[in-house]
Amino acid sequence: MKYAYFPGCKIAHHLPIHGQSVEAVCAHLGLELAKPEFSCCGYPVRHESRDASVYSALRNLALAENLGLDLMTPCKCCFGNLQQARHQTNQDEKLKYRMKKMLGEDGLPFPDKVRVRHFLQVLDDLPGGVASVVSQPLKGLQIACHYGCHALRPENITHFDDPLAPTIFERLVAATGATPLPWDLRLECCGYPLRGRDENIADLLVAKKMAGAKSSGADLLATACTYCQLQFGSENQKRPQTIPAVLYSRILGLALGLSPDVLGIQPGDVLARFVV
Amino acid sequence: MDFFSIGLTLACISAVGGIFWRVRGWRTRGSAVAKPGSGGPRQGTFRAACRGLADLVFLRRTLRQGFLRWSGHMLLVLGFLPLLILHAMDGVVTRPLVAGYEPTLDPWQFLRNLFGLISVFGLILLFWNRCKKLKKFSVPQDWALLAVVFGLLVSGFFLESFKIMSAGDFTRMTDDYFVEEEPGELISLKAYWARENGVRFREFMPTAPEMMELGAELHEDHCAGCHAPTSSAFVSRSMTALVPAAWHIADQGRDLFWYAHVGLAFLALGLLPWGKFFHPVATGANLLARGGRVNSRADSPPLIRGLGLDACTRCGQCSLHCSVAPIHRVMGNADILPMDKLSDLRRYLGGRLSPARTGSLTEGSHICTECLRCTEVCSAGIDLQDLWMASKKALAEAGRAGVDGEIRKRTAGEWSRELGSRDLGRIGGTGAGLADRAESFWGCVQCTTCTGVCPVVAVSEDPSRDLDLAPQQIMNLLRMGLKAQTLGARMVWSCTTCYKCQEHCPQGVPVADILYELRQLGAEILRKKEGRS
Numbered sequence: 001m002k003y004a005y006f007p008g009c010k011i012a013h014h015l016p017i018h019g020q021s022v023e024a025v026c027a028h029l030g031l032e033l034a035k036p037e038f039s040c041c042g043y044p045v046r047h048e049s050r051d052a053s054v055y056s057a058l059r060n061l062a063l064a065e066n067l068g069l070d071l072m073t074p075c076k077c078c079f080g081n082l083q084q085a086r087h088q089t090n091q092d093e094k095l096k097y098r099m100k101k102m103l104g105e106d107g108l109p110f111p112d113k114v115r116v117r118h119f120l121q122v123l124d125d126l127p128g129g130v131a132s133v134v135s136q137p138l139k140g141l142q143i144a145c146h147y148g149c150h151a152l153r154p155e156n157i158t159h160f161d162d163p164l165a166p167t168i169f170e171r172l173v174a175a176t177g178a179t180p181l182p183w184d185l186r187l188e189c190c191g192y193p194l195r196g197r198d199e200n201i202a203d204l205l206v207a208k209k210m211a212g213a214k215s216s217g218a219d220l221l222a223t224a225c226t227y228c229q230l231q232f233g234s235e236n237q238k239r240p241q242t243i244p245a246v247l248y249s250r251i252l253g254l255a256l257g258l259s260p261d262v263l264g265i266q267p268g269d270v271l272a273r274f275v276v
Numbered sequence: 277m278d279f280f281s282i283g284l285t286l287a288c289i290s291a292v293g294g295i296f297w298r299v300r301g302w303r304t305r306g307s308a309v310a311k312p313g314s315g316g317p318r319q320g321t322f323r324a325a326c327r328g329l330a331d332l333v334f335l336r337r338t339l340r341q342g343f344l345r346w347s348g349h350m351l352l353v354l355g356f357l358p359l360l361i362l363h364a365m366d367g368v369v370t371r372p373l374v375a376g377y378e379p380t381l382d383p384w385q386f387l388r389n390l391f392g393l394i395s396v397f398g399l400i401l402l403f404w405n406r407c408k409k410l411k412k413f414s415v416p417q418d419w420a421l422l423a424v425v426f427g428l429l430v431s432g433f434f435l436e437s438f439k440i441m442s443a444g445d446f447t448r449m450t451d452d453y454f455v456e457e458e459p460g461e462l463i464s465l466k467a468y469w470a471r472e473n474g475v476r477f478r479e480f481m482p483t484a485p486e487m488m489e490l491g492a493e494l495h496e497d498h499c500a501g502c503h504a505p506t507s508s509a510f511v512s513r514s515m516t517a518l519v520p521a522a523w524h525i526a527d528q529g530r531d532l533f534w535y536a537h538v539g540l541a542f543l544a545l546g547l548l549p550w551g552k553f554f555h556p557v558a559t560g561a562n563l564l565a566r567g568g569r570v571n572s573r574a575d576s577p578p579l580i581r582g583l584g585l586d587a588c589t590r591c592g593q594c595s596l597h598c599s600v601a602p603i604h605r606v607m608g609n610a611d612i613l614p615m616d617k618l619s620d621l622r623r624y625l626g627g628r629l630s631p632a633r634t635g636s637l638t639e640g641s642h643i644c645t646e647c648l649r650c651t652e653v654c655s656a657g658i659d660l661q662d663l664w665m666a667s668k669k670a671l672a673e674a675g676r677a678g679v680d681g682e683i684r685k686r687t688a689g690e691w692s693r694e695l696g697s698r699d700l701g702r703i704g705g706t707g708a709g710l711a712d713r714a715e716s717f718w719g720c721v722q723c724t725t726c727t728g729v730c731p732v733v734a735v736s737e738d739p740s741r742d743l744d745l746a747p748q749q750i751m752n753l754l755r756m757g758l759k760a761q762t763l764g765a766r767m768v769w770s771c772t773t774c775y776k777c778q779e780h781c782p783q784g785v786p787v788a789d790i791l792y793e794l795r796q797l798g799a800e801i802l803r804k805k806e807g808r809s
Binding site: 009010012013014037038039040042044045046047048049050051052053055056059102149150152153154155163164187188189191193194196197198201202204205208 | 599600602607643731769776779
């Protein structure tokens with residue numbers, strides 16, 4: 001399988017390990033990644049301008065469509081906004097007309113065929129399943145999964161999983177040999193969208209969320225979104241007693257037997273005891 | 277005091293004073309961006325210095341962006357630097373160092389033409405590159421720099437060309453260095469120079485072989501010690517063909533182009549510290565300082581930040597590859613793109629940016645997603661990422677925290693009083709208008725599910741104090757057409773966009789989408805208020 005890989009803006013500087021581990025996992029699983037020069041998904045600017053947000057998203061979809069590939073992103077916010085943009089243009093004829101016109105001026109098609117896939121969905125769809133390729137099962141590791149709002153809701157637009165009782169993340173965690181634990185706040189917001197806008201509430205949200213994950217008894221909090229990981233990661237740095245947040249791509253990479261260097265696993269990390 | 281010494285003095289004052297002023301600005305503006313923190317990891321200094329030097333000498337970062345611009349630049353540098361050192365500064369470099377140096381002897385005469393030609397060729401490539409790829413980003417000073425250097429080079433060729441043809445110059449030389457011992461010698465020398473070296477005399481020149489022979493002998497004895505054949509000035513000599521034989525304008529042309537050439541040289545020297553003319557200095561220094569890094573070193577020291585602010589060559593690569601360029605296309609604010617944002621940031625830090633433009637800078641600064649791409653492609657090696665992150669903080673500290681910051685400066689009640697009397701319309705006439713449509717709230721029975729599931733409401737100790745209105749209250753006010761009453765409510769601006777309200781609403785009210793719409797409307801109102809859009 002080959003996908004147009006959409007890393008999103010934050011990976012390059014703020015979370016390079018996410019891109020690095022996702023790409024390593026894909027290479028190991030034989031998933032080819034094309035890398036056209038994508039732009040912003042339009043998510044951050046959605047507060048300021050609908051047209052700018054939708055156009056920015058559609059332009060990326062058009063680039064993927066030009067390659068004849070489906071688009072895959074490891075970020076839930078990028079995923080959500082790309083889906084939102086298409087939904088909004090389909091709901092609003094005038095918006096669609098404006099977008100078609102601008103894309104046409106760029107020499108790009110209106111993207112109606114390309115599918116937007118999140119990294120987790122691509123893994124979940126693998127023929128034979130992820131479990132069949134796991135070589136180093138992470139026995140005894142207990143994981144609290146954090147879903148990430150923008151992939152999950154609104155379900156009629158994102159088509160990610162059941163918005164009230166999703167199972168995809170737990171399924172993929174179980175495939176690595178680890179044990180997913182149930183907990184109350186797994187579908188709640190991490191608080192990142194309020195960073196720089198309302199720091200106080202962003203802090204309250206992340207603290208509540210991480211306390212909930214910790215009380216579930218899990219060893220770590222698994223994430224599959226750049227923004228969520230940034231939010232939890234900075235909390236981990238500020239307060240070392242909080243439950244460590246780890247990207248799913250790193251967890252899976254370890255179960256696949258990838259090198260700890262590529263996955264950024266250092267001695268003392270919560271995953272270090274599984275390094276063979 | 278003549279033209280030359282006055283010009284040179286003024287140019288030197290401008291250059292030295294200006295450079296002093298620029299370098300001083302590195303520290304002041306660099307400190308104004310933000311206080312440096314602990315500083316990022318440092319590289320081994322020797323290896324970093326080597327990499328920085330390689331970036332500078334081979335223009336490696338420019339090469340990554342395409343062969344055309346690199347070759348244009350390389351040719352211009354390879355041609356212009358020797359001209360600057362060997363020709364423009366010959367009085368202090370070539371003459372003291374090379375015994376018997378005369379500008380009219382080879383190899384100097386030949387090399388001057390060669391280097392000039394290489395420079396012109398490089399300049400043409402750069403001009404073509406700018407026209408082809410960068411026209412929409414270019415400002416007058418981009419063209420001015422190309423024009424001044426081009427004018428300098430071409431006027432040099434014309435000057436030499438008219439000097440070759442000038443009978444006046446010939447006579448001045450023979451008056452000083454030639455004494456006719458027998459009649460007919462001078463006319464023979466003239467005839468020889470007219471035929472061999474292209475001097476144009478008003479009078480008819482004999483062509484008899486014996487006179488030519490005599491002329492050649494005299495030339496060997498009296499002239500050849502300081503004059504190579506003008507044919508080695510292959511560009512200038514060829515250019516004499518441009519002047520029709522009947523036009524005896526060589527002396528006037530020589531004077532005109534002497535003033536043009538020397539004047540442009542002084543202009544270039546005087547302009548060196550100003551605007552883009554400074555880039556050969558600042559960009560070179562920045563490449564060395566960056567030591568070959570393409571990623572960002574967080575928390576650079578002030579001096580490096582200040583140098584980075586000055587090192588832009590306006591090559592436009594950052595803006596061409598910018599991740600938020602599509603957003604710029606829709607919103608039209610030039611400060612969304614890195615190249616213009618950088619020059620406005622410089623002005624802002626120097627206290628020279630208008631309030632309206634500062635609003636644009638703030639918006640651009642907040643729309644930037646910090647994706648690192650501009651830093652990676654920057655051919656001047658500027659750590660733009662560090663500048664964007666630091667300046668976002670500095671702007672916020674100066675009370676410019678973007679739309680959210682502006683809204684939060686007033687209470688919901690104050691906003692409602694200000695906006696209450698206005699027709700707010702739909703979202704700029706372009707939005708879906710969910711907040712204006714009665715159908716959006718048709719099913720709302722005020723069941724408070726949206727408020728009940730809201731994580732923001734849940735973490736607030738006192739929602740009516742922290743958030744002004746709960747989500748279901750906002751829906752109710754909108755249903756009654758009281759949009760202005762909702763726009764400043766903290767709930768609208770502290771919505772974390774988790775979409776739980778919308779997902780859980782049993783009546784299908786698009787609560788989160790409506791809150792998004794209100795924020796878009798708020799942003800638009802502020803843009804209009806600041807005189808933008």
